[in-house]
Amino acid sequence: MSHTLAVTSAALVLLLATPALAAAQPRDQFYWLGEVNKASAVMVVEQGIVPADLGRTIAAAVEKVIADGAKPGARRSGDYLVVEQALMEVGGPEVSRIHSGRSRQDLGATFRRLFERDDLLDAFAALIEARATLLAKAEAHRDAIVPAYTWGVQAQPISFGHYVGGYVQALTRSADRYREAWARVNLSPLGSAALGTSSFPVNRVRLAALMGFDAALENSFDANQISPVDTGVDLVGVASASALTIGMLAADITTQYAQPKPWLVLTEGTGTSSIMPQKRNPTSLVGLRTAASAIVGSATTFQIQSHNVMAGMGDYKGDLPDRVLKDAAALYRDLSSVVKALSFDAARALDEVDREYSTTTELADTLQRVADVPFRVGHHFASELVNYGRSKDMRPADIPYVEAQRIYAESARTFRIEREQLPLTEPQFRRSLTAVNMVQAAQVLGGPQPAEVARMLAAERARLQSDREWLAATRSRLDAAAALRQSAFTRILGR
Numbered sequence: 001m002s003h004t005l006a007v008t009s010a011a012l013v014l015l016l017a018t019p020a021l022a023a024a025q026p027r028d029q030f031y032w033l034g035e036v037n038k039a040s041a042v043m044v045v046e047q048g049i050v051p052a053d054l055g056r057t058i059a060a061a062v063e064k065v066i067a068d069g070a071k072p073g074a075r076r077s078g079d080y081l082v083v084e085q086a087l088m089e090v091g092g093p094e095v096s097r098i099h100s101g102r103s104r105q106d107l108g109a110t111f112r113r114l115f116e117r118d119d120l121l122d123a124f125a126a127l128i129e130a131r132a133t134l135l136a137k138a139e140a141h142r143d144a145i146v147p148a149y150t151w152g153v154q155a156q157p158i159s160f161g162h163y164v165g166g167y168v169q170a171l172t173r174s175a176d177r178y179r180e181a182w183a184r185v186n187l188s189p190l191g192s193a194a195l196g197t198s199s200f201p202v203n204r205v206r207l208a209a210l211m212g213f214d215a216a217l218e219n220s221f222d223a224n225q226i227s228p229v230d231t232g233v234d235l236v237g238v239a240s241a242s243a244l245t246i247g248m249l250a251a252d253i254t255t256q257y258a259q260p261k262p263w264l265v266l267t268e269g270t271g272t273s274s275i276m277p278q279k280r281n282p283t284s285l286v287g288l289r290t291a292a293s294a295i296v297g298s299a300t301t302f303q304i305q306s307h308n309v310m311a312g313m314g315d316y317k318g319d320l321p322d323r324v325l326k327d328a329a330a331l332y333r334d335l336s337s338v339v340k341a342l343s344f345d346a347a348r349a350l351d352e353v354d355r356e357y358s359t360t361t362e363l364a365d366t367l368q369r370v371a372d373v374p375f376r377v378g379h380h381f382a383s384e385l386v387n388y389g390r391s392k393d394m395r396p397a398d399i400p401y402v403e404a405q406r407i408y409a410e411s412a413r414t415f416r417i418e419r420e421q422l423p424l425t426e427p428q429f430r431r432s433l434t435a436v437n438m439v440q441a442a443q444v445l446g447g448p449q450p451a452e453v454a455r456m457l458a459a460e461r462a463r464l465q466s467d468r469e470w471l472a473a474t475r476s477r478l479d480a481a482a483a484l485r486q487s488a489f490t491r492i493l494g495r
Contacts (some may be wrong), residue, residue: 029078039210056480061091101202109189119325126332138164157435162448174242188213192220212481238298239328247292371423
């Protein structure tokens with residue numbers, strides 16, 4: 001570990017000391033073509049494909065074309081043949097030997113991966129911050145009671161930390177997918193020519209290292225003609241999975257606006273009606289969901305473009321995966337803004353739970369656990385209790401204990417249970433119907449009980465730190481490769 005850090009640090013010093021690299025340039029295709037030409041110039045000299053003196057001429061031409069492209073208003077073509085013509089105008093036709101063993105096919109495949117890895121890291125960084133923002137919101141109201149829903153109906157009370165933490169955990173899985181995708185994206189097609197390599201002794205491993213790839217994507221046919229499909233699907237799939245999670249969260253919160261008094265609302269990012277003065281529309285939430293849907297749509301578009309297409313066609317070789325990753329990064333940043341603007345009303349959330357009968361599950365469980373009442377008997381009793389309370393427009397806390405005793409006796413007779421007396425004291429009965437009791441009584445891994453939620457949120461915070469460290473280390477390795485590429489290129493120039 002220390003040796004790796006030392007190499008990286010030395011490379012960064014070199015990077016910062018190199019004027020050509022220090023100058024800010026847009027990382028467009030012209031930029032990457034210049035960087036690939038640097039790596040190719042180094043490789044053809046090292047492999048003896050061209051002599052050292054011609055290598056200096058080639059390198060000088062590459063440097064001049066890059067410098068010319070950096071001038072204000074200069075043309076920055078990403079077409080290799082246009083750039084090659086510019087190289088020959090500087091150094092003559094002999095400099096075209098830089099293209100030995102290369103093709104626009106492997107150049108194009110390489111450019112796609114260079115763009116994809118930049119966009120992947122940018123999206124990953126934005127996702128880290130979105131998760132951090134969600135986690136902070138969960139921690140701020142960790143133990144507050146909120147209703148949770150299935151089929152759109154209140155199901156059980158959980159804690160706010162458990163609720164928001166669920167979305168954090170889901171987005172952490174997306175972070176896992178990004179890191180896993182990186183291992184497949186950061187492989188080099190460079191030097192594989194059109195699809196079957198060439199008779200030149202091209203060192204693809206060296207080219208991969210100079211461009212910061214982890215390795216060469218070995219089969220040259222796959223590298224150029226097949227891998228753009230599954231790699232692209234990999235990337236749009238990662239983005240789409242996270243977009244589905246974010247769209248679900250946005251839809252979840254948007255339903256709050258149908259209530260007269262929501263417990264989770266935006267303090268910013270709302271719009272007003274042109275005719276109805278009371279309305280506060282969840283504009284930014286709808287925008288978030290719309291952006292998430294657009295990513296899912298683009299992911300589907302790429303899959304359709306790639307489907308049933310013979311290898312080597314251009315249908316699947318466009319920049320749609322790059323654009324989806326850029327859209328995903330913007331989505332994560334928007335999510336951070338929306339979460340920061342959310343206002344949580346703990347008292348209102350608890351009141352919504354207390355109005356409903358979602359705690360009766362724990363009543364049935366208590367009967368089984370404390371009084372050894374068969375589950376189905378306890379469940380039937382709890383269900384009949386709900387029917388009674390709703391028919392009287394009562395909250396669970398308002399049901400008379402004597403009525404609970406009567407309903408239990410009827411349930412016992414239904415199941416031919418000898419003991420018809422409700423085997424819970426009134427305090428036990430009342431406590432079993434409270435949301436706080438139900439949440440705190442949970443015993444299972446991953447449940448809403450405070451200690452378990454605290455443990456899970458702490459694990460998410462540790463994972464955030466791990467992802468930040470991975471991102472920093474990955475970017476550092478790319479910076480080191482850029483510095484070492486420049487160093488090797490400078491040696492070819494004879495400086």
